Amino acid sequence: MELDVIICGVGGQGSVRASHILAEAAINAGNRARVGETFGAAMRGGKVSSHVRIGDVYGPLVRERSADIIVAQEPLEGMRIGRKYAAPDGVVILNPPPVYPVDVSTGNAVYPPVDEIEETLRGLAGTVAVVNGTTIAREIGNPRSMNIVMLGAAYGTGLITFDRQILLDVIAAAFKPKFKELNEKAFLAGEKAYKDAVS
Amino acid sequence: MNKVGKDEAGMKTLLMGNEAIARGAVEAGVKVGVGYPGTPSTEVGEVLGDLAGDLGFYFEWSINEKVAIDVASGAALTGARTMVMMKNAGLNVAMDTFATLPYTGVRGGLVIVVADDPGAHYSSTEQDTRPIAQYAEMPCLEPKDQQQAKDMAREAFDLSERMEMPIFLRSVTRLSHASGDVVFGEIEKASREVGWNKHFKLPFRWAVYGPPEGAAGRHGWLKKKYPEFLAESEKSLFNNLQIVPGSPVAIVSSGVATSYVNDALTALKKKGACSILEIGFVYPPPEEKMKKILDAADTILVVEDGNPMLENKLKELASDAGLHKKIIGRGSKAVIPTFNELNPDLVISVVADLLGVEYSFAVVPEETRKKADELTIPRSSALCAGCPHLGSYAGLARVIKKYGKELLIVNGDIGCYEQGGYGVAAQVITPTDNATKKYPVASPYEILDTTYVMGSGIGQAIGERRALGDNASKKVVAVAGDSTFFHACLPALADASLYNADITFLVLDNSWTCMTGHQPSPRSRVNAMGGEVPALDIAAVCRAMGVKFVKVADAYNLEEATEAIDEAISYQGFSVVILTGECVLQVLRREGVVEPKTHVREDVCIGCKQCVAIGCPAVTFDPEKKKAGIDPLLCVDCGLCIQVCPVNAIVTE
Numbered sequence: 001m002e003l004d005v006i007i008c009g010v011g012g013q014g015s016v017r018a019s020h021i022l023a024e025a026a027i028n029a030g031n032r033a034r035v036g037e038t039f040g041a042a043m044r045g046g047k048v049s050s051h052v053r054i055g056d057v058y059g060p061l062v063r064e065r066s067a068d069i070i071v072a073q074e075p076l077e078g079m080r081i082g083r084k085y086a087a088p089d090g091v092v093i094l095n096p097p098p099v100y101p102v103d104v105s106t107g108n109a110v111y112p113p114v115d116e117i118e119e120t121l122r123g124l125a126g127t128v129a130v131v132n133g134t135t136i137a138r139e140i141g142n143p144r145s146m147n148i149v150m151l152g153a154a155y156g157t158g159l160i161t162f163d164r165q166i167l168l169d170v171i172a173a174a175f176k177p178k179f180k181e182l183n184e185k186a187f188l189a190g191e192k193a194y195k196d197a198v199s
Numbered sequence: 200m201n202k203v204g205k206d207e208a209g210m211k212t213l214l215m216g217n218e219a220i221a222r223g224a225v226e227a228g229v230k231v232g233v234g235y236p237g238t239p240s241t242e243v244g245e246v247l248g249d250l251a252g253d254l255g256f257y258f259e260w261s262i263n264e265k266v267a268i269d270v271a272s273g274a275a276l277t278g279a280r281t282m283v284m285m286k287n288a289g290l291n292v293a294m295d296t297f298a299t300l301p302y303t304g305v306r307g308g309l310v311i312v313v314a315d316d317p318g319a320h321y322s323s324t325e326q327d328t329r330p331i332a333q334y335a336e337m338p339c340l341e342p343k344d345q346q347q348a349k350d351m352a353r354e355a356f357d358l359s360e361r362m363e364m365p366i367f368l369r370s371v372t373r374l375s376h377a378s379g380d381v382v383f384g385e386i387e388k389a390s391r392e393v394g395w396n397k398h399f400k401l402p403f404r405w406a407v408y409g410p411p412e413g414a415a416g417r418h419g420w421l422k423k424k425y426p427e428f429l430a431e432s433e434k435s436l437f438n439n440l441q442i443v444p445g446s447p448v449a450i451v452s453s454g455v456a457t458s459y460v461n462d463a464l465t466a467l468k469k470k471g472a473c474s475i476l477e478i479g480f481v482y483p484p485p486e487e488k489m490k491k492i493l494d495a496a497d498t499i500l501v502v503e504d505g506n507p508m509l510e511n512k513l514k515e516l517a518s519d520a521g522l523h524k525k526i527i528g529r530g531s532k533a534v535i536p537t538f539n540e541l542n543p544d545l546v547i548s549v550v551a552d553l554l555g556v557e558y559s560f561a562v563v564p565e566e567t568r569k570k571a572d573e574l575t576i577p578r579s580s581a582l583c584a585g586c587p588h589l590g591s592y593a594g595l596a597r598v599i600k601k602y603g604k605e606l607l608i609v610n611g612d613i614g615c616y617e618q619g620g621y622g623v624a625a626q627v628i629t630p631t632d633n634a635t636k637k638y639p640v641a642s643p644y645e646i647l648d649t650t651y652v653m654g655s656g657i658g659q660a661i662g663e664r665r666a667l668g669d670n671a672s673k674k675v676v677a678v679a680g681d682s683t684f685f686h687a688c689l690p691a692l693a694d695a696s697l698y699n700a701d702i703t704f705l706v707l708d709n710s711w712t713c714m715t716g717h718q719p720s721p722r723s724r725v726n727a728m729g730g731e732v733p734a735l736d737i738a739a740v741c742r743a744m745g746v747k748f749v750k751v752a753d754a755y756n757l758e759e760a761t762e763a764i765d766e767a768i769s770y771q772g773f774s775v776v777i778l779t780g781e782c783v784l785q786v787l788r789r790e791g792v793v794e795p796k797t798h799v800r801e802d803v804c805i806g807c808k809q810c811v812a813i814g815c816p817a818v819t820f821d822p823e824k825k826k827a828g829i830d831p832l833l834c835v836d837c838g839l840c841i842q843v844c845p846v847n848a849i850v851t852e
């Protein structure tokens with residue numbers, strides 16, 4: 001399997017965690033994998049993007065316009081990464097709730113309309129799927145599982161070809177046992193939401 | 200136990216480069232680990248600190264890198280296997296010991312891990328420390344990926360003991376903060392003898408000035424070891440030479456650049472199409488292998504993430520051999536930009552050019568690109584909601600307002616609070632001439648006038664004061680955090696106190712080394728291995744250093760903080776204010792997140808934006824309604840915005 005994925009969002013949303021889960025699962029499924037993390041300091045709220053590369057890969061970074069899947073946990077960050085990395089035939093999965101930067105609250109910038117972001121991403125990638133991971137995670141009863149919902153959505157693309165259970169096992173091991181069921185629900189809900197979004 | 204410490208040879212798992220380096224140390228049976236946190240090197244120490252108790256070795260976060268390298272070398276002189284880690288800038292702090300250590304060498308394996316940061320993601324410079332290893336004449340390794348990072352760290356201990364010399368392991372952000380599959384090796388359990396011998400193999404071995412020949416003689420001894428280093432490099436498996444007969448071109452690479460080259464050759468379907476030399480033992484580099492590459496090809500592309508160090512060596516070897524070869528890279532015939540980090544796009548384009556193949560990626564239609572650029576507004580980094588620095592800066596901002604132009608300079612330092620000098624990216628600044636000016640401070644992100652390196656703020660404040668003379672109407676301030684205070688401010692504090700520099704020094708004490716991910720500071724009451732230690736008292740240190748004006752104030756009490764800062768600034772002479780308030784993320788981690796109660800009564804809010812000016816990410820503003828708001832996902836009920844609201848529109852009931 002050969003796949004380049006970028007998971008992006010803001011600090012605290014669990015992008016890096018999700019990318020490590022995907023890479024670890026890929027390794028357990030017998031692949032080579034790399035993750036390249038790009039994030040700021042320990043502060044919350046900064047922009048974060050994590051490149052996951054699976055297959056005959058050496059370095060940790062995805063080349064421009066060659067991400068097969070972009071998982072955008074936040075729309076502005078989806079735009080930032082999408083404009084540079086979305087492959088023309090790639091998939092962008094967009095979680096629409098914005099997290100406003102200080103540039104907006106201090107009145108130095110206006111947050112771009114999310115529908116325009118979606119529209120523009122459609123001009124950059126083959127498929128854009130809106131999956132409201134934030135709402136789905138809240139409905140399931142664990143708002144912090146948004147990143148797992150979005151990982152499930154990425155699995156829903158069918159581009160991750162190893163068995164779903166390998167991912168679920170890595171997810172189970174990554175969190176406290178009491179979250180096992182909720183995370184599994186979150187993953188499956190994400191997978192379904194992706195399929196609904198593109199059908 | 201952290202998976203890095205598992206005694207499971209053959210296990211394959213995903214490791215971050217820093218974890219892989221720590222694993223190498225564990226496999227080598229490390230006895231002492233030491234460092235000072237600094238991105239992107241920190242996790243090497245975090246993992247070792249985590250494992251020290253379980254595996255029975257010692258780890259400490261030292262007070263700074265100079266102390267760390269001294270602690271490390273002391274341990275290694277006794278024969279203990281020792282690893283010390285720091286970031287690029289940390290090596291500058293450790294330089295005195297670092298440059299001297301090769302004159303005596305070591306007895307136990309000593310591995311010095313330095314993580315560089317091409318692209319300066321987290322650093323004040325892009326400095327390449329490989330040439331610094333060369334300058335100290337210390338052997339240097341540079342891994343291409345996580346597996347090699349583990350293997351090199353492991354092997355470096357053996358190499359160090361064989362050559363009786365510290366080994367420099369250079370990493371970069373894209374290695375340290377990247378992850379890859381790594382297969383574990385055996386953990387060595389042999390217990391090594393630790394002891395003391397003043398005349399270990401040489402008279403007065405551990406005295407650089409010692410007889411018979413003093414330092415110059417020891418330099419001669421080090422020079423004589425060079426052939427030994429070179430021989431190790433020549434036979435090192437970390438250098439990989441593949442000659443492709445008949446190919447007129449070749450690629451030489453080192454470190455993570457090697458991985459980019461391999462990605463490029465794979466994507467271009469040109470694996471095996473030209474001669475390559477991957478260099479992992481970068482100082483001294485394998486001269487014989489380099490000569491073979493020179494003989495094999497006419498054009499040689501050298502790809503390295505940093506200075507053209509190997510490129511220049513190759514040119515030297517070509518010139519010595521009287522060969523006229525085209526050697527290109529980042530040096531005098533630069534085909535790769537001479538600054539900023541390498542990336543796979545850059546590398547594939549130069550590799551494609553070298554091989555004479557087409558490479559292009561799908562171009563985005565002009566209109567879409569324009570639209571995408573327009574929609575991509577910046578996301579400036581900000582202090583966390585409820586951060587105590589927001590309180591300190593709100594107090595300082597009030598004092599700045601009161602003094603106006605009189606409070607001329609606020610020197611920054613390095614820590615989370617350095618964001619006080621970042622500005623807000625979306626703001627447009629027009630630089631002006633050299634007229635003396637004080638700019639308005641609209642947010643805490645504009646409050647600092649300087650930011651350089653750890654500990655430089657207070658020293659620069661002294662210099663500014665001396666240059667401005669005794670002009671009492673020109674106030675000079677410096678700030679620093681608690682970790683930075685102990686790391687590099689103490690000598691400048693003594694200087695300011697001894698010569699009574701009329702400056703004000705604000706210590707922003709949040710009890711942790713936060714910016715690098717909450718390592719313990721001397722204020723945290725805990726050490727890197729999880730043990731209890733006492734907290735050092737900053738006020739007592741200042742008083743012991745002879746500082747007459749020392750005040751402690753609560754960073755979350757705006758009135759108290761403002762008053763203390765105001766008083767200190769009007770004081771004639773050196774004054775120190777310690778603003779205390781524990782890092783809110785640490786408090787949340789310990790006490791759990793609770794639903795915030797703070798909210799804005801919209802009917803009362805007059806839209807004055809004084810709460811917005813605090814710069815807290817939880818305070819929002821609706822430009823249409825002209826009303827402030829509180830983001831319940833971010834707010835932690837710290838109460839700062841409540842204190843600035845002139846009409847009591849922000850409440851907690």
Ligand SMILES: Cc1ncc(C[n+]2csc(CCOP(=O)(O)OP(=O)(O)O)c2C)c(N)n1
Binds near residue numbers: 289653681684711715
């Ligand atoms: C010489 C050097 N070593 C390490 C670092 C990495 N570093 C950046 S800020 C910082 C310290 C932050 O602690 P503190 O001063 O207490 O401020 P805080 O982040 O907690 O506000 C460190 C260690 C550095 N920049 N330079």
